Amino acid sequence: MKTRTSKAMGAAAAIAAIAGSVPLAINAYADPEPQPKPAVEVPDPQGDCDPFKKAVPNWKALNEVPVSQALASIPDISTFNAAVSGGLNPEVNITSVLDNGPYVVFAPSNEAFAELDPGQLDALKADPAALTRLDYYHVFLGLLGPEDVHGQRPTQEGTEIKVEGKNGDIKVNDTAKLICGGIQAQNARIYIIDKVLDPANPPEPLTPTVDETSTTTTTTTTTTSETATEEVVPGAEAPAG
Known part of the structure; x- marks a missing residue:
């Protein structure tokens, strides 16, 4: 006669046998491998850019940093950066x-800053409002390369600048010539120029051309004058008495 202990042992052996015959399902989740970033083609800046490239040999990496860092990385514009x-x-x-x-x-x-009149840079240093105005006059909204930057555009200072030409032959406000540009930063295009732009001497603002035909309607009012003719009836003469 089997005892309870032997029955329990038999049941345990049966469970173990069943477990051994059924493979355990294990779901393994592996972290996806990081995908390499697609290579960004950074176009060559236009103009006489050999000195810039020599001074900033990793210039293509400027495309990955904000413009403040890019400006600080270019030795030839250290005064403007300051x-x-x-x-x-x-x-x-x-x-x-x-x-x-x-x-x-x-x-x-x-x-370009060294060519300013004597004392002009010192005056800018001492006048925060004038310096701020100068800074913002050199900046306008957009991400435009050397082929597309031309035009007359409102600056962040409020008045306009005029950009003519394209590629390596660009002139700003008829006086400043391109040295090298547009150098790509993460959120900007930088153009090194050979003159300091003067916000007190902006180009003439563009006048929008409106091609509209103005129709003038002339209303003629005809006034009818009526002449009232009063018929005078001579009074009867009094009979002679």
């Missing part, structure tokens, strides 16, 4: 604005 980042006057730092682009930035070279 003007927009608080270096000339701690009260004037517009880098956070520029980093919220997209912007086209015309950055005068260090030599």
Whole structure:
């Protein structure tokens, strides 16, 4: 006669046999392998860009950083970078604005600032309002390459600049010539120019041409004058008495 212990052992052995005969289903989830970022083709800037490329050998990497970092990475525009980042006057730092682009930035070279009239740069340093106005006059909204940047455009300062030409032959406000541009930053296109633009001497604003035919309707009012003729009846003469 089997005991309860032997029955329990037999049941346990049966369960073990069944478990051994049925494979366990295990769901394994592996993290997906990170996909490489697609290569971004950074076009060559236009103009006399050999000095720029020599000074900034990793210039294509500027495409991955905001414009404030890109400006700070170009040695030939260190004065302009100081003007927009608080270096000339701690009260004037517009880098956070520029980093919220997209912007086209015309950055005068260090030599361009050196050509200013004596004392003019010192006057800008001492006048935060004038320096801010100068900074914003060199910036307008957009992401335009050398083929498309031409036109007359409103700057962030409020008045217009005039950009003529394309590729390596670009002129701004009839005086400043392109040295090298447009250098790609993450949110901007940078154009190094050989003159400091003067917001006090903007180009004549464009006058919109309206092709409309103005129709003038002339209303002629005819007034009818009525002449009332009063017929006078001579009175009867009194009879002679």
